[in-house]
Amino acid sequence: MATTKSKFLKEWNTLHKNGPFPLKILYQTKLEGERAMPKKLDRYNDAAKEIQRLIKETHVAGDGFRAYGSAWSMNNIASHKDRMHYNGFMNISLPINASDCHANSNYDSSNLFLFECGTTIKEVSEILAENGKSLKTSGASNGQTLAGCISTGVHGSALDVGSVQDYVVGLNLIIGSNDDDIVYIERDSKPVLSNEFVNKLNARIIRDDDLFHAAMVGLGGFGFIHGIVIEAEPIFLLKRYVKKISKTTAYELAETMDFENASFTIPEETNSNGKGNRPYHYKIFINQYSNDPDCVVELMYKKPYVEPYPDPFPVIKESLYRDLIFLFVKLAENLPKSIPWLVKRLRNTILPKVDDQTTGMLKEIFWDAPYQGPAFACSFGIDHKDGPKAMELLGKLTRDEGPIPGIFAMRFVKQSQGTIAFTKFPITCMLEIDGVLWKETRKIMSLKKFSKRMIEVLKENNIPFTLHWGKNSDWAFPELVEHMYGDHANKWIAQRKSLLSEDMYELFSNKFLKTTGLAP
Amino acid sequence: MKPFKYLSIAIFCCILTSCYSVRFRNVNGAPQPDPFSDRDDYYRGMAVVEFDTVISIKVSSEDFTYLIKEKEACESGKLNIIEYRNTFGGVLLSAITFGRKRKVKVKYVCEKPTN
Numbered sequence: 155m156a157t158t159k160s161k162f163l164k165e166w167n168t169l170h171k172n173g174p175f176p177l178k179i180l181y182q183t184k185l186e187g188e189r190a191m192p193k194k195l196d197r198y199n200d201a202a203k204e205i206q207r208l209i210k211e212t213h214v215a216g217d218g219f220r221a222y223g224s225a226w227s228m229n230n231i232a233s234h235k236d237r238m239h240y241n242g243f244m245n246i247s248l249p250i251n252a253s254d255c256h257a258n259s260n261y262d263s264s265n266l267f268l269f270e271c272g273t274t275i276k277e278v279s280e281i282l283a284e285n286g287k288s289l290k291t292s293g294a295s296n297g298q299t300l301a302g303c304i305s306t307g308v309h310g311s312a313l314d315v316g317s318v319q320d321y322v323v324g325l326n327l328i329i330g331s332n333d334d335d336i337v338y339i340e341r342d343s344k345p346v347l348s349n350e351f352v353n354k355l356n357a358r359i360i361r362d363d364d365l366f367h368a369a370m371v372g373l374g375g376f377g378f379i380h381g382i383v384i385e386a387e388p389i390f391l392l393k394r395y396v397k398k399i400s401k402t403t404a405y406e407l408a409e410t411m412d413f414e415n416a417s418f419t420i421p422e423e424t425n426s427n428g429k430g431n432r433p434y435h436y437k438i439f440i441n442q443y444s445n446d447p448d449c450v451v452e453l454m455y456k457k458p459y460v461e462p463y464p465d466p467f468p469v470i471k472e473s474l475y476r477d478l479i480f481l482f483v484k485l486a487e488n489l490p491k492s493i494p495w496l497v498k499r500l501r502n503t504i505l506p507k508v509d510d511q512t513t514g515m516l517k518e519i520f521w522d523a524p525y526q527g528p529a530f531a532c533s534f535g536i537d538h539k540d541g542p543k544a545m546e547l548l549g550k551l552t553r554d555e556g557p558i559p560g561i562f563a564m565r566f567v568k569q570s571q572g573t574i575a576f577t578k579f580p581i582t583c584m585l586e587i588d589g590v591l592w593k594e595t596r597k598i599m600s601l602k603k604f605s606k607r608m609i610e611v612l613k614e615n616n617i618p619f620t621l622h623w624g625k626n627s628d629w630a631f632p633e634l635v636e637h638m639y640g641d642h643a644n645k646w647i648a649q650r651k652s653l654l655s656e657d658m659y660e661l662f663s664n665k666f667l668k669t670t671g672l673a674p
Numbered sequence: 675m676k677p678f679k680y681l682s683i684a685i686f687c688c689i690l691t692s693c694y695s696v697r698f699r700n701v702n703g704a705p706q707p708d709p710f711s712d713r714d715d716y717y718r719g720m721a722v723v724e725f726d727t728v729i730s731i732k733v734s735s736e737d738f739t740y741l742i743k744e745k746e747a748c749e750s751g752k753l754n755i756i757e758y759r760n761t762f763g764g765v766l767l768s769a770i771t772f773g774r775k776r777k778v779k780v781k782y783v784c785e786k787p788t789n
Contacts, residue, residue, distance in 0.1 A: 161710055169719055182709055185789055197789065224707075225719065240709035246789040270789070276704050277788070297704075467701055476715070521701075525718040 156197075156204035158183045166233055169225045169297075171528040171591065172626065175233040175665075178217065181208055182240045198246050198270065198381070199356055202328055202336055205239070205378050210331035212237050213661055220664050221378050223272055223299025227306055227624035228531055231373060231666045239378070241272035242299065247281045250383065256345035261323065265386045266346065268326075271301035271379050275318075278384075279517035287386040288516050291315045295523035301379040306624035307371045307575050309584060310520065311435045311452075311565035313411065317577050319370045320570050324383030326357055327369070327376055330658045334358050336380075337653075341366050346383055355381070360653075364573075368649035371572035373623055375650055375662050375673065391457040392434060392519050395420055396510040401449045404438045405542035408564060411581055423455050431455060439505050440562040442549035443494030450505050454519065466514030467521070474503050479527045483590050486559040490598040493557035504561060528591035530560065530601055532608065533584055533622035535576040538566055540617045541583030548585065551611050558604055560589020573646045574639050576620035584622070602628050609634070635670045647672060697757040704786040705754045706747070717783060720755075721747045726779045728767065733774060740778070748784035755783040 159182045165174035183204055191197045212219040217236035224242065225232060232238075250266035265287060269278055275289070276296035282288055291312040298308055300318070309317035324340040324347055338357040340346050345361060352359050369376040403418045410416075419430040435454035482500070485492050497504070512519065536544045541564055552558050565584040570577045577584075594600035599607075606628040612619045620638045621627045628634075635643045651659060659673075667673035697716075708721035731738050744751035757780065764777030 159710075167712075171714075180709060188789075194789065225709075240707075242707045242709065243787070244789075245786070274704055277786070280702060471699075473716075522699075524716055527714075 156183050156185050156201045158204060158208060166238060167225075168228060168232070169525060170228055170530075172228045172530070173230065173233070175230045176235045177233065177238055178235070179237045180240065181237065182243065183208070184243045185246070194246050194248055195354055198248075201244055201246075201270070202356065202380055205328050205380065206331045206335065208237075208239065209328065209378070209658075209661070213331065213657060217661075218664060219378075219661050220374055221271065221301070222374075223302035224274065224297050226298050226302065228529070228626050229624070229629065229666065230664070231306060231624055232302070233666070234664045241301065242274075244270045244272040244380075245274075245277055246270040247273060247278070249285065250347070250351075254348055254351040256348050258345050259347075260344065261346060261385055265388075266323070266383060267386060268324075268381050268383050269300050270381055272299050274299050275303065276517065276522070279515075282386050283389060283515065283517060285386075286389050288389045289318075289384075290321045290387055292318065292516060292520050294520055296517065296520055297523065300382050300384075302624075304370060304382065305372055305374050305379065307570070307572065307577065307622065308624065309565070309567045309577060311437045311567065311584075313436055313566040313581055314432070314434070314568055316568040317570055317572075317575065319572055319575065320568070321385045322370060322382055323385050324381075325366070325369055325379060326355055326381035326383075327378065327653075328380050329377035329654055329662075335658075337377075339366050339369055340383070364645070365649050365653060367571050368573040368646045369653070371570070371575045371623070372650075373574075373667060373672065374664070375667055376653060377658065377662055389459045389515060391459050391463060391513055392454045392516060393423075393457055394435075394452065394454045394510070394512045394514075394519055395423075396450060396452050396506045396508055398448050398450055398508045401440075401447055404449050404451050405545075407436065408438060408541045408566070408583060409539050411538060411566070420453065423453075436566050438564040440545060440549065440564070441497060441501065441505075442552050442562055443497055443557060450508060452506060457513070459515070463513045466512045466518045473524055473526060474500075476527060479590055482559065483528075483592055486590070486592050487595045487598055490557055493559050496559075497561060529588065530591045531586060531588045531622075531625045532601075532605055532627060533586035533625045534608070534612065535578065535582045535620035535622070536585055536612075536617060537579040538581040538583040541566075541585060543615070544583075544585055544612060544617050544619070547611050547615055547617070548587070548608055551607055552587070552604075555599065555607060556604070558587065558589065558598075559592055560587045562587050573642050573649070574635075576622055576638075578620055578639070578642075579618075582620075586622070586625075601626055606631060613637070629666065629669050633671075635672060643672065693759075693761050695757050695759045697755065699755045700753070700785070703752075703754050705783040706749060706786045708747070717755075717781070720783045722781055722783055723747050724781045727777075729776050729778055730774060731776065733772075738776075740780075742782065742784070748782075749787045750785040752785040753782055754785045755781075757781045 166177040167173040220234035222232035252263040293308040303318040342361040437452040663673035706721040759779040
């Protein structure tokens with residue numbers, strides 16, 4: 155039997171210390187050992203029973219329940235004041251065979267894999283690489299769990315690919331403690347798994363496009379995500395370039411996404427007519443405190459996998475001295491005017507090295523990001539055509555009403571089918587400011603106030619936007635979700651209600667959903 | 675007074691330069707997590723095993739091997755990260771005892787078990 159350890163606590167915090175948030179009980183489930191239960195499917199189904207037992211226990215106590223993985227989200231989306239479940243040890247992986255696929259499936263079965271919720275992006279990537287496969291994209295690092303990624307819409311900067319949830323093709327959810335409360339949801343228009351295989355998961359099959367799209371970015375509200383079926387692709391290499399180009403050119407590319415006719419090209423990345431190739435990834439770094447007319451950009455081009463290729467890892471990886479970061483925060487809080495000077499001094503640590511070239515698999519390029527102390531990140535989704543204008547507005551706000559201890563970046567992501575995916579524009583520019591977490595003083599406004607001002611500025615300038623679900627913001631801003639998603643928010647709520655019983659709807663609702671108005 | 679001041683500065687410099695950590699980390703594999711841990715350092719969220727001890731070895735022994743075994747904080751019995759710390763006290767102890775007593779200050783994190 156899978157076993158659960160529980161601990162009574164008063165509070166819980168995220169990895170980047172964006173809390174603390176209240177909590178009563180923290181659960182941690184470990185699977186039965188392979189020696190006692192050799193078959194993976196048996197261990198998987200055994201774990202499902204254990205989760206159902208915990209849900210029942212929570213329900214009987216009149217409490218709420220929320221699962222979480224690596225705690226990378228920077229707000230309270232992963233928290234619940236009553237009971238939380240750490241699922242990091244639930245990391246079974248199963249390749250899907252052709253015989254497990256639905257008769258109408260158009261997927262290449264060799265690209266399909268079922269991963270249990272707590273498998274991290276790093277673990278998923280390693281398992282796929284052993285099979286000659288790769289994820290289509292990931293976030294900027296690899297520590298998040300797969301379930302955490304899709305619940306909050308984690309993205310990279312793959313402009314023609316999308317976010318992590320966009321290659322999910324099936325979801326196995328636990329929505330209660332009854333026998334028929336284990337469900338498997340996939341698109342009706344694109345079936346993946348055969349009924350026989352789903353029966354092996356003891357799951358009830360629901361083939362419904364609208365429900366699937368709502369649950370794709372479910373914010374942890376659609377029950378306990380137990381298993382995720384993804385579509386991988388044959389392994390590939392990414393060639394990464396870091397260049398310094400004029401801000402005007404960088405913005406022009408952001409607006410047009412026309413790399414073929416751009417004035418900026420990388421000689422090695424042009425076609426036979428000398429025109430620029432379309433990159434897999436494009437990212438712009440903007441130090442809003444600098445008057446430099448140039449900025450640093452990062453571009454990656456997809457290449458076939460060939461061995462050998464240069465080792466993408468340095469032998470020694472240095473990280474910034476923690477006390478220096480602490481000193482930075484203290485200076486920022488008490489002498490905010492020193493922030494632009496500090497950012498300039500730290501530019502070599504914050505920004506990638508210009509003219510750097512690296513080649514590696516996706517999992518090597520987006521490798522570990524070690525914990526470096528409390529951090530914040532605010533991230534807006536904006537139509538890429540509005541990206542430069544929004545950048546200038548938010549940069550000005552940060553200079554005029556700040557300064558704030560962080561710098562901006564722009565990444566670009568293809569549209570998602572998720573009902574309330576924040577990558578809702580044809581190509582979404584994710585305009586983000588990342589930095590060290592500070593405390594409000596008489597001299598520097600709070601993160602919440604800064605977040606509120608950014609929302610106000612975008613609204614005043616009629617720039618449609620969304621917000622990254624896993625990052626900092628003023629989530630209580632009036633009618634924020636309606637403004638961002640309109641009727642899609644109501645559709646998401648309706649799908650959630652259609653899936654869950656009344657009791658389970660409440661059990662899987664947390665403060666984040668209530669604050670944003672997505673749950674009563 | 676002056677010689678004492680210079681001696682103090684020299685000793686302080688020795689202590690500072692002989693106190694350092696070296697960390698090794700696997701490129702592959704994930705570190706074993708510990709959601710109940712509240713560490714606030716490099717190892718935040720990880721199951722860390724620490725030992726800080728003095729090992730006595732025979733004059734005839736050249737070195738010693740510490741065995742990493744499977745236990746709750748190291749379910750896989752395989753290493754993912756290891757860090758050793760050298761201190762002035764440790765160097766001094768080894769020198770005074772001609773290497774028979776060695777201070778060992780190590781932190782390690784095992785691989786997260788796979789399924």
